Amino acid sequence: MRACFEVVVQSPFIQSETPDAARTVQPSTCWECGTICGSLLTTENGVVTKISPNPSHPASKGAFCVKGIRGAKEWTYQDGRLRTPLRRTGTRGEGRFEPIGWDEAIGEIADRFAEVRHRYGPMAIAGATNGAFFGRGLMMALLMRSIGSPNWMINQDLCGGCRAVADKMTGLNVGGGEDIDETSCALIVGRNPSVADPIQWMALKRAKAKGASIVVIDPFRTPAAEIADLWLRPRPGTDAAIALAMAHVMIAEKLYDKPFVESWCYGFDRFTQHVRELTPSWAEAQSGVPAHDIAAAARHYARGPACFISGHGIDGSSAGVQTFRAFFTLVAITGNVDRVGGNRRGKKPEGFQTTFDVLFDPNYRLPPEIEALRIGAKDFPLWSGPQGYQMACHNPSVLTAMLTGEPYPVRALYASGANILLTYPDLERTVAALNSLDFVAVGSQYMTPTAAWADIILPKTTTLEEEEVSLHQGGPCVTYTAAASVRQGEQKCDQEIAVLLIEELAKRQAIYRDYLPWKTQSEFAEYCVAKSAIDLAELRRVGYATFPFEQGDLSRQVIATPSGKFELYSQVMEQAGVEALPTFLLPSNQREQKAVSEDFPLVLQTGFREKSYHHSRFREQAWARKVSPHPLVYVHPQTAEQHGVHEGDWIKLTTPRASGTCSLKARITDDTLPGVLTTGMGWWLPEAPAPEFGVRTVNINAAMSYSGPWDSSTGSADTGGIACRILSVSPESEVA
Structure with a gap:
């Protein structure tokens, strides 16, 4: 279906200049959602003609979905693909554009950003993207830092952010490391793996066939609920009450792992006191789930080994962090942290650098006094402060700054990889905020509602045209994404765009410091593996690299909490003025x-x-x-x-x-x-x-x-x- 906007530049598909180029199959990784599955790309004359699962990939084991098979290919080669930069010709929001060249587009963005920076200061320029889990998101953060702005918005306040902050405050570091194949009980909360995660869904069916019990907590009947041994169906937003009551049962019936708690958990006595009155009967009144089912769920999970599998159903909520912390306490007190069949802690090869490592590296950070001025850092330090999840802004407060100038003006925006008119609640307020700005630039693969409100649109590459080296905790392994397709026009990747903008802004004395030393994605890939034992050439050939890891060796691991233990009572949250014990809040x-x-x-x-x-x-x-x-x-x-x-x-x-x-x-x-x-x-x-x-x-x-x-x-x-x-x-x- 073709978008209805005034100008679409239609370029023929770019074919290889070598007509006799051989048909190749390149191992790669699909990034069309956050599952990240190993893929095989069949390429002919520079065009990807087929995408299929890679059964040898250690994380996905052949799991795949239709988004990877059809979506990735079609949005790379679709007729409506943006192939050249566009400039607005009418008033903002009319959707009328004309094609321009890259030099003109980058020059105009640099001119307008420089004007805003010289008039209002660097913090008046903000970025918006999906987050730093992908290399493209990191490039946005480093671009903003190069300008001197700590202000960048990510989507994770509504998607995964509560889980990440709760995990960090507890010190578990278990994101994405569910050991489902070896588990005896899978506790699935607010997640529909059959749709959201084919890797998990395949693993759950294997575990079920081997005799593992499945416990599902979800108000909606999902395929996982259909195969569950026990399905708890709470009223929306009451999951934390169930988790706290499960903890009550485990402690009252001495089902928790006492030696593990004594060695590795902080605040157990206070937590025990906290849940003393939070019985299954209390939770039944809050959630509508029968008390006997809550107690049964606690006993299923406590028998172990058990793994906790969570989803957005308990994320993106004003009670999201406390809900996740309630469930994370179950992981901790039962000793299912880094246990075979439990939740693996994050592992990586020695010397390997992830995008998060770069994001938090002092060499690529702004001075503390500038970071402290990030919008949201004062009110939400665990999100926007120097120790936050990705040190990103509080998005609603940025929109307020655009509209009111408080706490200071935000007058220009560069959005790439974030369709904010669709993903931010309160559409009309977001439209008003965009309309109030002096300048809006958007990077996109095709015309979207957000792009239609831009002054300049930059055509971006897709994942079939980009190179990425990343860590996959599901393997665990390092996984490789190949730039297998010849680009279908004049598109550039986020890193190339950031490099060009920094160069042009530098000519206008409008940068603080160049925080982006890698000029190509290949250079950044080399940097990620340079200090590790991973050979990049071999990684490109095979598509992944496994590495040795050990589960349960906690004495040799870093637990990043003040106590050096898994904190049921969070000292960091206490210092931030937030409830330190996991608490149930009414929806x-x-x-x-x-x-x-x-x-x-x-x-x-x-x-x-x-x-x-x-x-x-x-x-x-x-x-x-x-x-x-x-x-x-x-x-x-x-x-x-x-x-x-x-x-x-x-x-x-x-x-x-x-x-x-x-x-x-x-x-x-x-x-x-x-x-x-x-x-x-x-x-x-x-x-x-x-x-x-x-x-x-x-x-x-x-x-x-x-x-x-x-x-x-x-x-x-x-x-x-x-x-x-x-x-x-x-x-x-x-x-x-």
């Missing part, structure tokens, strides 16, 4: 005032995943729209009857403090709970007129607030457990 729909609750009687749960999409991506691809043509909302039959909703109706809904509404197509099913409307995120309509592309109609974030309540550690807003109401029901599509 926002139950915290609302009575009048609000009466006007908004239903509960909205977002984040439902679909195999054909990754957040806002691939909506322009015909195959994906054929599989999933409409944004759906799942409605329980009882709720449907109460509100006059029938299968296929279009429901218009909103939430308290929202500035807009959202229309979704009803799917009647008891997979969701009575009174709960369950939907996904990231919907837009590339075939609709620019610049909105339907985002004001079908994007759930248009009907949500970004103004709080916020998680006290990450500043995350609620994406689930939100009070909502149905405004209208129509049997006819309102978005045709």
Whole structure:
């Protein structure tokens, strides 16, 4: 489907100048979602003709999904691909652009950034991207630092950030290291592995076949719930109560690992006192889950070895950090940290440098006095401060700075790898913030709603055209992504764009210091492996490199907490003025005032995943729209009857403090709970007129607030457990 904007530069596919070039198969890694699966790229004359799973990859073991097989190839070679820089010709937001050359585009961005920097200071320039887990995100951070700005926004406040901060505060360092194949019990909370993670789903089915028990905590019926030995179905936002009650059972029945707790856990006595009254009966009152099922879940998990598998269902919440910490305490007190069949701690080859290593390396950081001025650092130091997860801004506060100049003006933005009009709640406020800026640049592979509001659009490479060396804890291994495809026009990768901008800004005396010494992705790949035993040539040939690791050798590992132990009582959180013990907070729909609750009687749960999409991506691809043509909302039959909703109706809904509404197509099913409307995120309509592309109609974030309540550690807003109401029901599509 082709986006409706005024100018699309159509260039023929670039073919290899060697017509007799041999057909090759290149091992690589798929980055089309956060699962990261080993792939095999079949290339002919510089064009990737087939993408298939790599069964020898130690992390994915042949797991793969349709996004990697079809999505990656089609968004590289689709007709609507942006192939040259574009400059706005009308007013911002009209969606009218003209093609320009790279020199002109980079020069104009440098001119405008320099103007803003000289007038307001370097902190008036901000970046927006997905995060530093990918090399492309790190390049945005280093570009901003080179300008002298500590301000960059990432999507993880709504996706994975609460989990990461909770993990860091507890000291577990277990992200992505579930040892499912060796486990006796898999505890799955708020995650749908069959859709979100094919590696996990394959491993879970293998473990189930070998006799492992599966315990699922999720209000929505997922395929994992269907195969579970025990399915706990809480009201949205009440998972922490279940975790704390499970801890109560483990301690009261002495099911915890006493020697491990005595050696490796800090604050156990205070935690024991904390959960003394948090019984399964108490948790039943909070969550709706029967007390006997909560106790049974605790006993299943405590028998071990057990691994904890979590998802966005308990992330992106104003209670997200405390919810994750409640579950992380279960991992700790049962001794399932770095245990075979438990959750492996992060490992890497000696000397290997990850993107996070570079992000926190003092050689590539701004002075502390500048970092302290990052927007959000004062209010959310565990997120935006020097010891934060990725030291990124508090996004809603950046939007406030754009609109009001507080705490200081933000007047220019460069967004790349973040479709912020779709992914940030409160669409109208984000649009107003973009409209208020002096200058907006966007890097993108195709015309998106965010790109349509830009002054300059830069065409970017896709993962088939980029080289990446990264760490995969699922192996664990170092995994390689190959730039197998000839570029389909004048696209450049984020690193090349950052290098060009720094060079031009330097000519205008508009940089603080050049923090980006690597001029190409190959140079950065060389840097990552230079001090390790990994041979880059061999890594490129094989596609991955395993390395020796040992589980359970905690005496030789670093536990990065003040106590050097896994902290059930977090001293860092105490110092930051945040509750140091994992605490249950009522979901926002139950915290609302009575009048609000009466006007908004239903509960909205977002984040439902679909195999054909990754957040806002691939909506322009015909195959994906054929599989999933409409944004759906799942409605329980009882709720449907109460509100006059029938299968296929279009429901218009909103939430308290929202500035807009959202229309979704009803799917009647008891997979969701009575009174709960369950939907996904990231919907837009590339075939609709620019610049909105339907985002004001079908994007759930248009009907949500970004103004709080916020998680006290990450500043995350609620994406689930939100009070909502149905405004209208129509049997006819309102978005045709």
